[in-house]
Amino acid sequence: MQCPYCERRCRLENGSYGFCRMYEAVDGEIRERFPDKWCSYDVSRVESVPFYHAYPGSRSLVIGTASCNFDCRYCSNAYIAKEDPAGMQDVMVDIKPDNMIQLARKYGCHNIVFNINEPTVSLPSLQRLSAAAKAAGLPMGCLTNGYTTPEAAEQLGDIFSFLNISLKGLSPDFCRRYLGIPDSEPVIRTIRQLAKRCHVEVATPVIESENDHELDQMADILADINPEIPWHAFRLLPTHKMTGQKYPNITALNDKLEALRKRLPHIYFHNFIGSEWVDTHCPDCGAVVITRFSLGCGGDKLDQYLADGDRCPSCGRRLNLLGTKVDWNSKEMAL
C-alpha cells in the first residue's frame, strides 16, 4: 500500500514502515503506530512558534509527537524528529483528545499549536484532537514543512486554521543536500493551496552562501500567492549535522532582505537575540503597529500592540491578521 500523507508516498507492506516510521499497513489499512502519544505539552507565547499575525499575545499549548518526513541537516529538534519513534515511547505521554483539551483549559491557553515535529506524520491523532478542539472553541495551528500530498494538505487545512509553512529552499540540489527531498514543488503547492483557505505564514531558515541567493525568487513566489503574507527569515542556528558551521552574518543577510521588503511588507528576520526586524509596519503608511522582542531560541514575545483592532492606528488600513490582540491571562481558570 502507498502512504497517502506525505509526498514521499512510501510503500507500506505488512511489517515494514515508511521513511517517518509513524505509519504501518494493517489489514489493508494505513494506521498510525503510536496514536495519541505526545512528546510534550507546554505553555508558550504564540509569537514563539512563530506566529506574528495570528492571535497576537495569545497563550498556546504547544504539543508534538515524534519523527519527521524530512532529513534536514540543521534540524533543531533532531532528538525528537530524527530518533526512532519506537525507542521514544517510554518517555511519550498518552493523552486522549478530551484530556488534551482539558489540559489546554487548565493552563489557560487560547489555542493549541503543533510545533515540535512534523504534523503530517501524526495526522489521524491530530484529526481526532481537532474535532475535540473545534467542539471546545479552541483554534489549532501548526508549523509544517508542507511536504504533503494534496489530499493530506486538505486535511491539514481542515485541522488547522493557522499554519506556518517552511519554505526551506528551492533548487533540487539544495533540497537533496540539506533536506533529503528531491525538490520543493510540493511545498510551494501546499503554500498556495492552504493560503486560499487558512491563515498562512512562511518561514525560511537562511544559510549563508547556500540558499540566500534564492531569497529573491522565493519573494516572487510568495508575492504571487499573497503580497501580505508574513515571511520569517531565520538566521540559521547551526545544529545537528551542521554543528560547527559558522553563524550567518546578520548584517549581510538583512541587506538582502531589505531590498525584498519593497515587494513583501511583512518580512521578519529573527531566530537570534535582539533582532531589530521583528516589528510589524503598516504596508501603506509605514506606521509601527506591533512591536516584539526577539529572544532567539527562547521564543519571541509581544511587546506592544498598537493597532486599532485589525487596523492601522495611523491611516486606518486593514492589516493581515487572524484575530486581534488576546489578553495573556484572559482564559485563566479558577482551580
Place this chain on the structure above:
Amino acid sequence: MSVAILDARQWQQTVDLRTGRKIEAESPVVDMVRGLLSRHPFPGDCEPGSNTWVVDTALDLVDKYDPSFAFLTLARQYYCSRYTVMTAQERRDMIAEAFAEADRFARESGFLTILVGTGGMTKALTPIDLSTLDGLGVSSNWSARYAGLYGLSDRDREALAAEPRLERVASRDEVLALFGGGSEDGKRLPEYLAVSKEGYHFKNTSLRRLIMIPSRNIHIPVSADVGAIDSVTDIRGRVLSLLADRKVALVVLEGVGREDFMAPHTVCRNGEGWYCYEPTDAWYLALTSGHHCIFEHNGGYCYFKDDNENKHYPFSGYFTEMPTGTIGLDYPGRSISVGNRSMFMHVATGCDICCECFARNLYNQGCMAVLFRQDKA
C-alpha cells in the same frame, strides 16, 4: 538603568535590561564589555570549550575591570550528565576538567577561590506524568523532583497517594512551616508541592531525554578554606568576611557532589528538613542572598501567568523583577560574574558586570552581559 549587551556573534545590540528596548549607551565600561563579548564567542553548553570559555572570559574581565569579587559557574559537566550517555570514567574526567579550570582561574588571577558543588547526580528513571490529574500539575524544565499541584480532586488525591514514585505531597502550609513563613508569604507557592523519590522526575517541558538528574542532595560540598559551615545560606557571609582583606572568587561547580569533589572540602546542609535544593534559581539565590527564597522561587509556581506583555525584563527569563540582597548588589567593591548557566549569572549574583551564555535548552544564541553598575572607582 541597567544595560544589557546582546552578542549574537558578529552582531551586537544594546538594550535597557528592564524594558528590553534598544538604547544608545556609550561609556568606557560599555565599550570594554562589547569588546570582551566579541573576543569570547560562546562555544555551546556541552562543547569541550564551554568551561574554558568561562575562565577565559573571567580572566579577561579581571584584567580589564580589576574586581575584588568574582562569581563563576562551571556547568558543562552538569549539562552533559543531564543529556548525554557517559561512562563513569568519562564523567569523572569531565569533572576533573572543571576542577582544572577553577584551579587555572585561581592561579592566574591570584584570587582565593572558594568552590561549591551543587550536588551529585543520579540516573533518571521513568518520568511521572501529571497530565491525567483533574487538577493542574506544573513542573519546570530545570526542577526534576518538584512539581506544583493546584485544584486537586478527591480522585487526584487517591491517585497521588497510590503513586509509589512520590516521596511526599506537601501542602502550602507545610512548606511555609518548614521555612518559617507566614500565610502572606505563600502567594507564589503551589497549593501542594509534589516531591518525587530520588531518580524519578516529573514529565516536564524539556524535549530532550534526561539521562541523569540531581540526586537527593541533603548536603553539598564546599572548599575547606571557608572553615566549618552549616548551611548553603551561610556561604555568602563567609565570603564577604574573606573579602575584607583579599580578593575572593566563589566558583560553582554544577552537578558535583561530595563523592566527586576533587579538593579538600567540608559539607553543608542544602535546604531545610526534607527539602533539598536542585541547581535552580532557588539554590542560586540561597547561595548569593544568604536566605532561602523558595516562597518566591520554587519548582511549582505557574511562572507562565506572569508572562504577559507588561512583564519587565524580557531577557531575564521568568523573572519579573531583579532580586535584591544578592552578594554582588551588597558588596561595595567591584564585582563580576561569568558563567555558562545563562540568566542565573545576572539575576542571582547582582554583580557589577555579569557575563553569561545566551543559550536556552542548549540552543546557543551567543552571549549576554548585564551592567548593573558602572560607577565604582
